[in-house]
Amino acid sequence: MVLNYIWIGFILVAFLIATVQLCMGNFEVFPAIIESTFESSKTAFEISLGLTGTLALWMGIMKIGEQGGLVNALARALNPLFRRLFPDIPEGHPVFGHIFMNLGANMLGLDNAATPLGLKAMEGMEEIKNEKIRIKKERGEISDAEVLRLRETASNPMIMFLVLNTSGLTIIPVSILVYRAQMGAAQPTDVFIPILIATTIATMAGIIITSLYQRINLMNRAIMGTMLGLCLLVSAMAYAAQQLSRDDLNLWSNTIANVMLMGIIVAFIVAGLRKRVNVYEAFIEGAKGGFDTAVRIIPYLVAILVAIGMFRASGAMDVIIDGIGKFFTWAGINADFVPALPTALMKPLSGSGARGMMVDAMTTYGADSFVGRLSCIFQGATDTTFYILAVYFGSVGVRNTRHAVMAGLLTDLVGVLAAIAIAYIFFY
DSSP states (O other): OHHHHHHHHHHHHHHHHHHHHHHTTOTTHHHHHHHHHHHHHHHHHHHHHHHHHHHHHHHHHHHHHHHHTHHHHHHHHHHHHHHHHSTTSOTTOTHHHHHHHHHHHHHTTOHHHHHHHHHHHHHHHHHHHHHHHHHHHHTTOSOHHHHHHHHTBOOHHHHHHHHHHHTTOOSOOHHHHHHHHHTTOSSGGGGHHHHHHHHHHHHHHHHHHHHHHHTOOOOSHHHHHHHHHHHHHHHHHHHHHHHSOHHHHHHHHHHHHHHHHHHHHHHHHHHHHHTTOOHHHHHHHHHHHHHHHHHHTHHHHHHHHHHHHHHHHTTHHHHHHHHHHHHHHHTTOOOTTGGGHHHHHHTTTOHHHHHHHHHHHHHHHOTTSHHHHHHHHHHHHSOOHHHHIIIIIHHTTOOBOTTHHHHHHHHHHHHHHHHHHHHHHHHO
C-alpha cells in the first residue's frame, strides 16, 4: 500500500509543480513531462531486455551450483547467522546460499551479477512463503481470498533481504573511482574510505531498523559477531587502501572483484563435475528462467520509472533542493552540503539518474571540491530503493510491500546523514 501512495504522490506532485510553472509562464514543462513518460517507458523495456542475457547466465550458473551441492554447503555454513536474520526461512535452506551470493556480488560492486542472484533468492523465498500458505489452506485455517492476499504480500525474509540490498554495502566502489579519475580528480581514491564507512553504517542501520519492525532479537552471538567482523573488515580495507597508490588501488579492486567472480563460476562447474552432473544441461535448465523473469518485471519497471521521470521533469526535485537550502540558511546551519543533495535524493529513485547528478556536481564544482566529493559518497552509501522494489518484488508478483518501503527509506536517510557527517570530517 505504501508504494501505491508513493507512486500516486510522484505523479500528483509532478502535476501540481508543473501547473504552477505553467502559470508562471513556463510552457515547456508539460511537453517535457509527457516526453519523459515515453523515454522512461523505453528505458524500462531496455533495462529488462538488457537483463535478459545476464539473468539467463547467472540463473544457469546457480542451477549448476544447486545440483553440484555448493549452494547447499554455503547455506549450511551461513545458517548460524541467517537463521536469526531470516527466522521464517527453514534451517539450512538453499536460499541462504542465494542470499549470500547476491550480497557478496553487491559488496564487490558487481551489479550485473548481483541482480540475477537476488532474483533467484526472491524466487526461493516466494516458494517458502507459498508452501506455508498451502499448508494453512489444507488445514482450513485461511480462505481462498486470504490465499490470494497472502500470495501478493511480502514476507519478512523478503523485506529483510530487500533492505540489505537497498543499504548498498559496497566494499569496492570501482565505478565511482573511475568516474573521479575521468573527471580529473587529483586523488580519485580519496573517497574510498568515507564510502566504506558510510555504506557500512547504512547496512547496520538497515538491519537494526528492519529487525525492530520484525521483532528480531539482535542481541545474540552470531549477529553481534558478524557486525563486529564487518567493522573489522572495513577497518582493514581502509588501512590497506591508505597504503596503496591510486593506480594500485584501482588495479587491485578490479582484479580482486573479477577473479572472485570467475572463481565462483569455476567452483560451481567443478562441484557439478564431482557430483557427475551434466553441467551443460543444468546450465540450460536454469537459464530458461532468465527470459521469463525479465518479462515479468517489465510492468513494474515501467510503472516506477515513468512516475520518477515525471517527477524529475516537472522540476519538483529542484523545488525540494531549494527549500532545503533555504531552511538550513534560515536556521543558521552550514548549508554547503546542499548542492550535493540532488545525488542523494535521486539515488533511491534511479541509479543512472544519481550517477548523472554525481557527474554534474563534479563538473560544476570540481571533482576535488567538497560538493564533488560528497556527491560521490552519496552515490556509494546506499542503493536504488525503488528500482530494487520494482524489480525484486515484481519478479514474484508482490504488490503489498508492508514495511519494506519505510524500512528502505529510513536506511537511505541514515546513509545520507552518515555521508554528510563523514564528508565534513574528512574534507571540510
